[in-house]
Amino acid sequence: MDPYSAEGELINLHNHFHQGQYQEVIDYDTSSLSPENAVPAQVLVLRSRIALGQAEDVLAEIKGSKGSELAAVAALARLTLGDAEEAVAAVKKLAETEGENATVQVVGGTVLQAAGLSEEALALLSQHQGSLDAVALIVQIHLQQNRNDLALKEVTAARRWGQDSLLVNLAESWVALRQGGEKYQQAFYVWEELAQAPATSSIVTLVSQAVAELHLGRTEEAEAALDQAIKKDPSYAQAIANLLVLNVIAGKDSAELTAKLQAADASHPLLTDLEEKSALFDKAAAKYSPKVSA
16 A cells, blocks of 8 residues: 555655645654654655755765665755766666665656656656556656646546545646646645645645736736745745746846846756747847848
8 A cells, every 4th residue: 555645644744745844744753653654754754854955964864774765865865966967877776676666766756857867757657556646746747748638647547546635636736737727726726725724834835826826817816925935935946936937927127036046046947948048049149130221
C-alpha cells in the first residue's frame, strides 16, 4: 500500500507537504509512527528542509547514510545546490538498480525533469504501482510538454482509484488551468479553499490562488493573495514572479520586482525566458538597418 494513501498514517504529513506547509512537516511528531513508515516520513521531512533552503544541511546530515531513499534525497539536495551533473548521475545509477522504489521514482523523477530529461523522468515514473505522487509528477511533466491530453488522461485514471485525495484534486486543478474557460473557476475553488483556511494556508496555496485569479481576470484579488504570500516570505520567488507578471498586466513599472526576483532566484524560469526572448529580439533587430534619406 502507498504509505501516503488516505488509509495510511502519513496522510496528514503528506498533505502538509503538498500544501506547501513545509515547516509543519518538519515540526510534525513522527515518534509514534510505525517502523515501516519511518523512512517515508523522514523523506518528507528532508524534502521539506530542502524546499526551505536547507539543502546543504540535509546533504551533510545524510552523508554516508545507507538506503536508496536517502540517496535519492541526496541527489535532490545536490541539484538544489547547483550540482546537476552529479545529481543526475546518481539518479541514473539508482534507476538501474532501484527503479521500483517509490521514492527513487518520485524524487529521482523530480531531479531528471529539473535537468531537462523529461523522457527519462517519465520512464522512471512509469514503473510506479499506485503512487499518486508519481501520477502528480507525470501530470506536471506532460503539462510542461504542452501535452494537456496526456495530463488529463493521467488525472482521469487517477480519479478512479485516488478518489478524493488531495493530490488528485491538485492535479485536476493544474490541468484545469491549462484547459481554460469555465475550468479556471474549478481550479480557483480548489486553491481558494486551501489558501484561505488557516489549517491549510501557505505561501504555495496563496500563490496558486493568485494564479487562478489572474486567469479569471481578477487582478485586485490576485494582488491581495500575492501580498499575503509575500508577507509570509518576502523572498519567495514564485510570489515575486507572479506579482511581476501582474504589474506588467496592469501597466505598472516592473523594474523593482525584477531586481527582487533576481536577488531571490537568479535562475528563475521567468527571468531565463525574458533573457532568451530579449536575445532573440536583438538578433532579429540586428538584421534590419534603418533607412536614412538624404
